[in-house]
Amino acid sequence: MTLLLSPRRIGRFFMSLSGLGRIGLIVSLAWVVIALFGSLLAPYGMMDMSGGKVFASSSLAYPLGTDFLGRDLLSRILYGARYSIGLALAATVIASVSGTLLALVSTVIGKWFDEIVCRIVDALLVTPSKILALLVIAIYGSDLRVLVLTAGVIYMPGAFRIAHSQAVGINATEYVTVARLNGESTFHIACREILPNMIHPMLTDFGLRFVYNVLMLSGLSFLGLGVQPPYADWGSLVRENLSGLSSGAPAVIMPALAIATLTIGVNLLIDSLAVRRRGGARG
């Protein structure tokens, strides 16, 4: 969203954040840039095993050391960012957009339709999400599309619940009543009166949901069910280098640190978005 705004508004947006929020924004943006251009920045190829010894500690040639096959870890993390961030982002977009739209439609139509949709979503909500993910992957195999769709479906009910409570609240406000009394179309009420007023909390929720997705996809990869070798996201980097833990190799710590900085950075950003002073960039 922010990238689409004019430079002046980006500046205003930045100034409206708290100190921690600015740190979060810089960290998150840095990771997004790495996800986009990581392959160009990487000093070695992803599969380049030409280098030094296995589980080396950091040196000038290998800034973050090497992994269990002697590959450069920095390059592996830079390549892995694309999977970790890209997959989580795609899954979160699916979850948030479908959840918001479904909530909007079901609230505006109301009555029995709303009731049915809510119960179905509740059923999804009480299903243990990790086990459902394991089940789906066990049935359909570990394909990237399956991963993204599964993560999207699993996190949709949460987004739906938040969007639904927002929409129900706005649906009962007087300005929606006035629009209804004037005989406005359902489409107008949904898109003009309700949606703009619930988009802000949903953007905040989007950030939070993104963090969950990063963690869950990393967790699946750690179990060996996510991104398959030789490609690797950060979760699988932790898993494949686990044998280096006893020797204190940085190869285990560094991808874990990458996950931690990304999640903390995004969290700081969205926390400050929630308490941001009014008058910054809105929409």
Next chain:
Amino acid sequence: MSTECLVEVADLQVVARGDDGAEIPIVKDVSFSIRRGEVLALIGESGSGKTTIALTLLGYARRGCRIAGGRVAVGGIDVLAAAPAALRDLRGRRVAYVAQSASASFNPALRVIDQVIEGVCVRRLMSRKAAREKAVGLFRALALPSPESIGERYPHQVSGGQLQRLMAAMALMSDPEVVVFDEPTTALDVTTQIEVLRAFKRAIAQFNISAVYVSHDLAVVAQIADRVLVLRNGEIQEEGALEQIIDAPAHPYTRSLMAAAEPSCRLTEEDTDQSGKQPPLLEISNLIAGYGECDRAGMPSARVLDDINLTLRRGTTLGVIGESGSGKSTLAYVIAGMLAPAQGVLRFAGKPLPAEHRKRDRDLYRRIQLAFQNADKVLNPAQDIQTILSRPLRHFERCAPKEVPARVARLLDLVELPSSIAHRRPGELSGGQKQRVNLARALAADPELIICDEVTSALDTVVGAAILDLLVALRHELNMSYLFISHDLSTVRSICDDIVVLFKGQKVDACNPSTLLSQPRHPYTSLLIDSVPEMRANWLEETALRAKA
């Protein structure tokens, strides 16, 4: 009464941190003193800093505010310099606070008595048993029904007026020297307000309390205060004894406050003459409506309106008055089509009005517009004023798309707002401005009838009076008809041609403003008339005598 000063405030300054981080002064150089046993009223419109000043007596500034300078002394203690422990002792024992909304101040999960005595028990000022006995004594002093057992109830089991008195009892538990009353009767109906005022006044005399009474209503203040401080924008406009402020206000602002509170008739004689000759616009006969499931006869389980008949003539204003729960808002919903009545016939401009909203056509939607009470929630915060006002113009095709900006400018002009406001959002407007935009949106549809549901109730007296003037001006200019719903008899009296009194869903009385006072009325109407405070110092005592007689 001794002449010793109990509270002394000198050169008080309070600042608030604005959006851009700059500090804005909201209270400027305010100084006053209160003697023992004296009641000082702080009066002014919202944003005048009256609550902020009252809270400084407890050494407290609301979030985002800071006490920047001056001196506040209560009984010789410098409140602003006091250590946290001393401040806690001061708040618990010497200064007490009664908030505006008692229902929001009680914990709904605990019994009333436990909350009333909590303060003194936590501070170990007295044992639980002694505290309960004292509380019962206070309940009796505040004229609460069945004082022995009312404490055992939960907050939702007592009425709003009773809860307000229970809160006063809570404040009086520790025998405070100063009590701060923050608009304690503003949220109450007039008939309840008078009981609460009477109880407060007696308690103040009985316990010889010094008090600060914050209010925007001069007539209420006239019943309870000894001295009055008139505030505006955080500055003192005028200070004086009650009689002097009421009988001979010196400052122009005080005079404008008095004028706004004065019940005046805004209609000319010509209006009254004309109104009788107009054809009927809206006729309602034998209307029954309510909520809940219907029984076999088609009657709802909770009947809110019972056999209502009324007629609104074109170009006139029909006032509907009643206290909360009388069904007056339900009447508005039925006419607007939000609620289908169980029985009864509605006729609009000579034709039957379909009961259900979706059976009406778009032209009917346009001709009947509804203006709600709460201007904060009635305008979409995500749209600017231009968008809000142009929507009905486009939707009802009132003008060519090219002319929309010009029409919006005219609408803003009609409700006396500057056209520069068109590009602002509702959040940037004041309460009065939002209510004007709300009316402008209703006018944009070129309606024949505007249902005004408590449009001035959430506004200050001065701002509300300006809205009433606007309604009358629009009526003259556009021959507009209004159904004016209110709980406030004096506003209804000042702009309506006919008045209908609702009581528990039934129409108990109908009259016009001139016969309202001159003829004997239904007992409930008389009670309403007698409950509206008049701006005289001894009105409260006189009504008590009249009630006994």
